[in-house]
Amino acid sequence: MELSPRLQSIARQIPQGARLADVGTDHGYLPVWLLLNGRIRRAVAADLRAGPLDRARQTARQYGQMENISFRLCDGLADIGAEEVDAVVVAGMGGETIAAILEAAPWTRQDKLLLLQPMTGAPRLRQWLQTHGYVIEKETLAREGNKLYSVWTVRGGNMPPLSPAELWAGVDGGDPLRPAYLSSLAEKAEKALRGHLTAQRPDQAVIAYLEEVLSGLRKMKEEWKPNDHSG
Ligand SMILES: C[S@@+](CC[C@H](N)C(=O)[O-])C[C@H]1O[C@@H](n2cnc3c(N)ncnc32)[C@H](O)[C@@H]1O
Structure with missing residues (x-):
């Protein structure tokens, strides 16, 4: 098996x-x-x-x-x-x-x-x-x-x-798949954000939240470094 x-x-x-x-x-x-x-x-x-x-x-x-x-x-x-x-x-x-x-x-x-x-x-x-x-x-x-x-x-x-972006992505444990995970989450957040920005009555609070998530995810990806704790 x-x-x-x-x-x-x-x-x-x-x-x-x-x-x-x-x-x-x-x-x-x-x-x-x-x-x-x-x-x-x-x-x-x-x-x-x-x-x-x-x-x-x-x-x-x-x-x-x-x-x-x-x-x-x-x-x-x-x-x-x-x-x-x-x-x-x-x-x-x-x-x-x-x-x-x-x-x-x-x-x-x-x-x-x-x-x-x-x-x-x-x-x-x-x-x-x-x-x-x-x-x-x-x-x-x-x-x-x-x-x-x-x-x-x-x-x-x-x-x-946890920050809004950490609630989405969790805390970095150095997993080699982490950058791909962050990219897929950022894509999801971008899609949701686009949807809200083009809505007939945009909800500013949701937009601000998604922008915060997205910028946090991008920062995490930029700063990501592998470490020895992956597994
Ligand atoms: C998609 S399967 C996942 C099977 C396995 N745990 C895995 O990860 O491959 C979800 C299973 O959870 C069961 N399930 C859903 N809600 C549950 C609950 N409240 N208590 C116990 N089992 C539940 C479903 O009947 C189904 O068999």
């Missing part, structure tokens, strides 16, 4: 021997791969829907991992106990869903490692984490085709305030 670059990037951040909860597991590739490679002790694979959870069971059966995985049909972490897991992955979902899942499980702030990978709404999720007692310790990027995915290592704690 081979993981996609996005799932590989998540797998690399899971500590050896962890007990993992994979929320929104779908096909179950991540926990099964981690078990097959001796990286984790046990896993809870959870999904909101029966179809995806059945797919995870099929993957586990195919690779002989049924005994090491507990399957839960539930919303987020609702049927998973804090004492069962050390690390929680919530990947491949919208930022708002990820925030709602964490909000309903405040124990995720207490000595747990969280790996979050939002598909949309990253700026709002960063802001939500900042105002709800979480700190993003590290962000790594993965490329699949022409898409870039950002994987966040998060724990309970205090995060310094």
Whole structure:
């Protein structure tokens, strides 16, 4: 079994021997791969829907991992106990869903490692984490085709305030894909800005916000330097 670059990037951040909860597991590739490679002790694979959870069971059966995985049909972490897991992955979902899942499980702030990978709404999720007692310790990027995915290592704690551009792009960890990530975000901000500038009734506050984001992203790109902390 081979993981996609996005799932590989998540797998690399899971500590050896962890007990993992994979929320929104779908096909179950991540926990099964981690078990097959001796990286984790046990896993809870959870999904909101029966179809995806059945797919995870099929993957586990195919690779002989049924005994090491507990399957839960539930919303987020609702049927998973804090004492069962050390690390929680919530990947491949919208930022708002990820925030709602964490909000309903405040124990995720207490000595747990969280790996979050939002598909949309990253700026709002960063802001939500900042105002709800979480700190993003590290962000790594993965490329699949022409898409870039950002994987966040998060724990309970205090995060310094982030500027509007940092809410969009996160804090630089020296990832070699960072310049491409900044360019794609700047393109997105430019497109949104153009849309607002040509609107019939332009919203000056939104325009000022997007201009600030855009100039911050451009500055980050100009000042970007690789470092040894990429991974
Ligand atoms: C696009 S798949 C991502 C699968 C895998 N985590 C990945 O990153 O490749 C999203 C999965 O999350 C599940 N999901 C969506 N909202 C959820 C929630 N509130 N609680 C648990 N699972 C959820 C969906 O049913 C679906 O199987």
